[in-house]
Amino acid sequence: MTLKELQEIIRKTYLHKDRQRGLEGTFMWFAEEVGELAQALRKGDREALRMEFSDTLAWLLSLANLAGVDMEEAARRYAHGCPKCGHIPCRCGEVRNRYPREEPETP
Numbered sequence: 001m002t003l004k005e006l007q008e009i010i011r012k013t014y015l016h017k018d019r020q021r022g023l024e025g026t027f028m029w030f031a032e033e034v035g036e037l038a039q040a041l042r043k044g045d046r047e048a049l050r051m052e053f054s055d056t057l058a059w060l061l062s063l064a065n066l067a068g069v070d071m072e073e074a075a076r077r078y079a080h081g082c083p084k085c086g087h088i089p090c091r092c093g094e095v096r097n098r099y100p101r102e103e104p105e106t107p
Helices: 003-043 046-067 071-078
Strands: none
Touching: 003 046, 003 071, 046 071
8 A cells, every 4th residue: 555545545534523623633633642652662562563653644644634735745755865965874964862761760
């Protein structure tokens, strides 16, 4: 299945509800799913990760449908690697871990 096909399935399945909820309400559901994905990443539960990644993608596609954005077209921005430097792998600056994992304190 392509991204375009999945976006169309999400549109047919949820657009009526998404329109009733509106862009802001749909965004709030998306944000909640991102939070659930963050929890699954911390726990490392493979099944939970699979489910939360799929839920997050579905809500992102719902938002794109409401905003009139073709996600397959939007994804082409990355078709040739990094959209900033144009390289694969990216050669932009140094990688920084802005959100390091919290390590338990040692006594």
